[in-house]
Amino acid sequence: MGGQHGFGSLQIESGEPPFHHEWEARVFALNRFMLRSGRYTLDEFRAAVESMPPAEYLAASYYERWLHGIERLVREKGVLDVRPG
Amino acid sequence: MSHVHDGAHESSHESSAGAANRVKTLVAALEAANVLTERELDETVESFLAHAQPANGARVVARAWVDDAFRERLLADGNAAVAELGIDLAHWAPVRLRVVANGPGRHNLIVCTLCSCYPLALLGPSPTWYKSDAYRSRAVRDPRGILAEFGTHVDAGVEITVWDSTAEVRYLVLPERPAGTESLSETELEALVTRNGLIGTALV
Numbered sequence: 001m002g003g004q005h006g007f008g009s010l011q012i013e014s015g016e017p018p019f020h021h022e023w024e025a026r027v028f029a030l031n032r033f034m035l036r037s038g039r040y041t042l043d044e045f046r047a048a049v050e051s052m053p054p055a056e057y058l059a060a061s062y063y064e065r066w067l068h069g070i071e072r073l074v075r076e077k078g079v080l081d082v083r084p085g
Numbered sequence: 086m087s088h089v090h091d092g093a094h095e096s097s098h099e100s101s102a103g104a105a106n107r108v109k110t111l112v113a114a115l116e117a118a119n120v121l122t123e124r125e126l127d128e129t130v131e132s133f134l135a136h137a138q139p140a141n142g143a144r145v146v147a148r149a150w151v152d153d154a155f156r157e158r159l160l161a162d163g164n165a166a167v168a169e170l171g172i173d174l175a176h177w178a179p180v181r182l183r184v185v186a187n188g189p190g191r192h193n194l195i196v197c198t199l200c201s202c203y204p205l206a207l208l209g210p211s212p213t214w215y216k217s218d219a220y221r222s223r224a225v226r227d228p229r230g231i232l233a234e235f236g237t238h239v240d241a242g243v244e245i246t247v248w249d250s251t252a253e254v255r256y257l258v259l260p261e262r263p264a265g266t267e268s269l270s271e272t273e274l275e276a277l278v279t280r281n282g283l284i285g286t287a288l289v
């Protein structure tokens with residue numbers, strides 16, 4: 001996003017909580033857990049978030065972008081696939 | 086352009102509820118596949134919030150202010166120096182810490198234009214403005230304008246260097262020790278250090 005125009009002024013919230021919704025904390029935890037357990041790498045996660053279609057990306061909140069990345073990697077890496085016996 | 090900005094900033098109630106449901110579905114599926122448990126996720130957040138604190142960054146800075154040898158080690162190899170204080174930077178993945186010092190005629194500002202890379206272990210959870218499209222797009226183009234929005238004035242003669250974080254390299258600003266603090270203890274100095282001072286959006 002570096003150098004792009006048109007994103008307006010900053011909104012600075014004083015005394016901001018770490019997360020604004022419980023699901024955001026869950027998304028944060030999911031990503032941390034997946035990274036730490038080696039399900040995917042940080043680069044893969046960044047690539048998954050950055051490859052969102054631009055319109056979707058711009059319309060999504062920060063943790064919605066993360067959720068998109070996690071869902072995509074869970075699919076791509078077959079994390080939910082049942083392993084043979 | 087305001088339509089882009091509004092959409093990008095905070096999710097609407099509707100999309101937030103949608104995301105909450107997607108998270109619930111995903112967690113249930115991962116639990117059913119024996120990948121993780123809800124309890125493990127709760128513990129992940131609790132442990133992160135307990136360990137990743139701006140107080141860690143403040144300790145590092147106060148030590149550098151009182152100990153010149155530590156300051157030199159910190160600027161030369163951030164990871165090794167903070168490890169001396171018992172701070173582990175390898176939170177998500179191994180990262181290299183580069184500490185950049187403010188000084189006469191020199192101010193530093195940190196951003197992550199690609200996403201939101203940030204020295205979490207030293208600063209705690211990052212604020213929403215740091216992750217916002219507005220900050221990420223403009224910090225590299227108009228750093229003085231960004232600083233002004235924080236009420237931070239840096240003289241025109243002071244050179245501002247903007248550091249763009251990556252997955253591998255995280256930056257921390259070492260602010261100048263405020264004048265008139267010679268008699269303060271290290272603990273008292275720690276109390277002067279603010280999170281924004283370590284990102285460079287405030288002076289200390």
